Amino acid sequence: MxxxxxxxxxxxxxxxxxxxxxxxxxxxxxxxxxxxxxxxxxxxxxxxxxxxxxxxxxxxxHTSPASPELQQINQMTLIHPWDDLHEQGKTILNLRPGMMSGFLEGQFLQFLVSMSNAKRVLELGMYTGYSALACAEALPDDGEVITCELDPYLETLVKEYFYKSVHGRKISIRIGPALETINKLADDKQSFDIIFLDANKDQYWEYYQVIMDRGLLAPRGTIVVDNALFQGQVYCETKDKMGEGMKAFNENLSRDTRVKTVLVPIRDGVRLIRRIEDMLAKGQAD
Ligand SMILES: C[S@@+](CC[C@H](N)C(=O)[O-])C[C@H]1O[C@@H](n2cnc3c(N)ncnc32)[C@H](O)[C@@H]1O
The missing domain is CATH 1.10.12 (Lyase 2-enoyl-coa Hydratase; Chain  A, domain 2)
Structure with a gap:
């Protein structure tokens, strides 16, 4: 069965x-x-x-099933007492289950990681670790996911779930504002094959500039941007700072002549970005 x-x-x-x-x-x-x-x-x-x-x-x-470990994260996320925790001051942000990428997008991410033969993945915005573990499962044994998260509460919560998976050891968590973390990673000359943007929508453009200008995107690497449709706010009326941030990011990105991009209407919209030269067949770029 x-x-x-x-x-x-x-x-x-x-x-x-x-x-x-x-x-x-x-x-x-x-x-x-x-x-x-x-x-x-x-x-x-x-x-x-x-x-x-x-x-x-x-x-x-009609999508292959998620691993039991991903299913456990999904279940835990849906029933965790997020409102109480926030009221008690245990979480910084008012976290909600709807923030999780979940089954379909998680499987989609696994395809991207696998198809690109990625070894190193950088994630901005870990939440309960669904997308981080989904990526880790698709990486080779010597692959690595570095995931950036603002909220220390999540590190303690999520580690228990990562330990349950044989792929959890590929994941390392960096707590703090993602913009600071990625600047430190750039100082250390680190680069990544897949970079998944899923933290503060208001700062996407700043994240993108650091990634592109400070060498974080490896040659032939791909940036994957979550919430590119942001609940329709990018094509209807913007209702909050996040919506405005996402809309500005999308417009700025469309003017960036260094890259090619496609916006896929999966869940809340996923935008893929690659350098133009990486989209050309071998020899065409010369
Ligand atoms: C949409 S959730 C991430 C979902 C996760 N990638 C998944 O697929 O399940 C966004 C996360 O970003 C975190 N976050 C928000 N602002 C941040 C910041 N400035 N730096 C790092 N993390 C941030 C939030 O605490 C939250 O956990």
Whole structure:
């Protein structure tokens, strides 16, 4: 029997979905009910909403299962008492389960790491370690993931889960503001084949400049930017500093003539970036 997969759940509460289209369809459903629209019209709006979740489930159902260790991190993240911890002053930020990349994006990251024959991965923004462990699982035995995280609470929490995996020893955690950490890594002349940006959206452009200008991206390396769609704020109205930061990052990046980029609409949007010369066939760059 195949291993159970981590299916996307229909959200229990209908606040704001990361895809603004879903939020709008929820609003429409409520309006149709309250204005007494015919059953047929209400059903059509229910069906439209179902199509979104069906597509998400279909993608998950046709993706290889996550390892048991990743599934454990996923479960722990969903039930951890984040609000209480923040109220008690144990976490710096108000951390939420929705911050985790999760199953589909985790598997996608594993493909990128494996396809690029990466040996060294740098992550900005570890949270509960889902993406760090996903990358570590796809690395060779002598591979390494350095993951930067602001919140010391997470280091203690996550280490226990990394120990449970044979791949956990490939991961080292650096606590502190990611911008400081990556500058130190650049001082030490370190470079990485895959760099996953998933920390403070407001600082993405600063992270990117350090990565590109201080040699952190190895030759033929790839930058993977999470939340490139940022809950639709980049193509609708921006609602907060994070949305503004993400939108500015996307626009600045599109003007950078050194690189090629593609924005993939997986989860909250993933933008891939490579130097132009690394995208050309061998010999073309000369
Ligand atoms: C979206 S979560 C990362 C999710 C994780 N990569 C995953 O896939 O499960 C963002 C993380 O970045 C951390 N963070 C926020 N600002 C930061 C900063 N300035 N430096 C380092 N980490 C930061 C937060 O504490 C949080 O854990």
């Amino acid at each position: 195949s291993e159970p997969k981590q299916m996307a759940q229909q959200p229990a509460s209908r606040g704001r979905h990361r895809d603004p289209m879903v939020t709008k369809l929820w609003e429409l459903q409520d309006k149709l009910k309250s204005t007494g629209a015919t059953d047929e019209i209400q059903k059509t709006s229910d069906d439209a909403l179902d199509l979104f979740f069906k597509r998400e489930h279909y993608c998950e159902d």
